[in-house]
Amino acid sequence: MGAMELSSDLLMPRRKTRRIHVGDVAIGGGAPISVQSMTTTKTADVEGTLAQIYALAAAGADIVRCTCNEEAAAEGLARIVPRSPVPIVADIHFHYEMALAALEAGVHGLRLNPGNLRKESEIKLVASEAKDRGVPIRVGVNAGSLHPDLYKKHGGATPEALVESAKMELAYFEDVGFTDVKISVKASSVALMIAAYRLASETFDHPLHLGVTEAGPPPAGLLKGTAGIGTLLAEGIGDTIRYSLTADPVEEARAGRQLLEALGLRERKGLDLIACPSCGRAQVDVIAVAKEAQAALEDRNLPIQVAVMGCVVNGPGEARSADLGIAAGKHKGHLFIQGKIVRVVPESEMVDALVAEAERLVAEGVDARLAAADASAEAEAEADRAALLDEKGVDPNASEVRVDRIRRRVGAAERTGRPADAAHDA
Ligand code: SF4
Numbered sequence: 090m091g092a093m094e095l096s097s098d099l100l101m102p103r104r105k106t107r108r109i110h111v112g113d114v115a116i117g118g119g120a121p122i123s124v125q126s127m128t129t130t131k132t133a134d135v136e137g138t139l140a141q142i143y144a145l146a147a148a149g150a151d152i153v154r155c156t157c158n159e160e161a162a163a164e165g166l167a168r169i170v171p172r173s174p175v176p177i178v179a180d181i182h183f184h185y186e187m188a189l190a191a192l193e194a195g196v197h198g199l200r201l202n203p204g205n206l207r208k209e210s211e212i213k214l215v216a217s218e219a220k221d222r223g224v225p226i227r228v229g230v231n232a233g234s235l236h237p238d239l240y241k242k243h244g245g246a247t248p249e250a251l252v253e254s255a256k257m258e259l260a261y262f263e264d265v266g267f268t269d270v271k272i273s274v275k276a277s278s279v280a281l282m283i284a285a286y287r288l289a290s291e292t293f294d295h296p297l298h299l300g301v302t303e304a305g306p307p308p309a310g311l312l313k314g315t316a317g318i319g320t321l322l323a324e325g326i327g328d329t330i331r332y333s334l335t336a337d338p339v340e341e342a343r344a345g346r347q348l349l350e351a352l353g354l355r356e357r358k359g360l361d362l363i364a365c366p367s368c369g370r371a372q373v374d375v376i377a378v379a380k381e382a383q384a385a386l387e388d389r390n391l392p393i394q395v396a397v398m399g400c401v402v403n404g405p406g407e408a409r410s411a412d413l414g415i416a417a418g419k420h421k422g423h424l425f426i427q428g429k430i431v432r433v434v435p436e437s438e439m440v441d442a443l444v445a446e447a448e449r450l451v452a453e454g455v456d457a458r459l460a461a462a463d464a465s466a467e468a469e470a471e472a473d474r475a476a477l478l479d480e481k482g483v484d485p486n487a488s489e490v491r492v493d494r495i496r497r498r499v500g501a502a503e504r505t506g507r508p509a510d511a512a513h514d515a
Pocket residue numbers: 171172173365366367368369370371372398399400401402403404407
């Protein structure tokens with residue numbers, strides 16, 4: 090028996106929950122506990138948001154949430170989702186139209202706050218459409234934005250009030266036959282959050298998303314998050330977690346991962362290999378190359394992040410947070426260090442070149458390897474990028490088709506107060 094099984098076996102057995110899927114990440118029903126984080130960029134800033142998503146994925150996030158608070162954010166999601174290495178959840182407050190627009194953008198999950206999106210008809214409309222598209226929803230109750238009626242009824246944001254808020258939302262969902270749900274009952278008070286989740290765990294069999302909200306900056310924020318999330322996980326409660334820190338979200342993802350490793354709930358990560366999801370721009374079989382690179386690198390014990398990217402058009406920029414990476418294109422491999430192209434090799438040699446560069450990078454350091462870059466590499470990559478853009482056009486993922494639908498749909502909602510009927514065909 091390995092150390093991992095041994096330590097997690099000493100915790101209380103995990104509560105049985107239903108299983109849902111956010112993209113390809115299973116949540117609940119005994120699936121590995123997943124780590125989530127949230128971007129701090131404007132979602133309309135596609136390149137900046139994608140770079141942060143890659144950094145979060147490299148730090149251990151399995152799922153990333155982005156705010157969807159305006160039409161430009163929904164349009165950003167339409168361009169981000171096909172290029173994200175991890176599933177994307179849209180965070181919705183107040184505006185049901187933004188939930189519909191996010192679905193149109195192709196997100197893998199929604200988070201609704203029942204405290205500020207309260208109209209039954211709107212909630213049901215969003216749930217119906219999520220059901221049609223097979224997209225799960227998190228009922229994200231928050232003590233700080235509890236429904237005012239429940240606040241009054243319970244005399245404050247009590248555990249019972251938080252759980253009742255989730256129950257009400259579930260009842261609306263069930264009316265339209267939607268059950269693809271996970272639940273959170275977060276609070277900034279650790280004691281309240283622990284009590285609320287214990288009650289939620291007795292009340293529901295849906296997967297639970299754990300978090301201490303507005304925990305503040307580290308180290309106090311880390312301690313609060315660990316006290317709340319760690320206590321519940323040790324009791325067998327919780328299926329996915331997020332630290333909410335006033336800090337670079339990379340710290341949230343790292344802390345989430347480290348907590349799960351410390352409890353023996355996830356295996357320790359050795360080499361950090363990330364790969365793009367391979368979209369319409371891909372020039373190689375990314376999964377095959379990533380597997381080959383993983384196999385070649387994993388026994389070498391190199392403490393670096395390595396990215397395998399499907400195209401040189403966006404790959405080096407998307408994965409600029411990685412120490413080293415390779416991006417395909419025009420039958421070549423473009424090696425990059427922290428987003429800067431240092432060498433171009435034939436495609437058949439890309440994995441060998443990646444391994445050789447990884448070893449040198451660890452031995453010599455980033456500055457030395459950047460100084461040793463081929464003088465012509467950046468120009469050659471630029472020419473390959475231009476050729477690929479010519480070949481595949483500017484919209485190989487059909488993101489602009491989705492953006493058009495979002496515009497029609499949000500425009501119709503603004504004109505009539507109702508979303509456009511049957512505006513989706515996915
Ligand atoms: S193929 Fe290129 S644009 Fe598509 S996800 Fe991979 S690196 Fe990004």
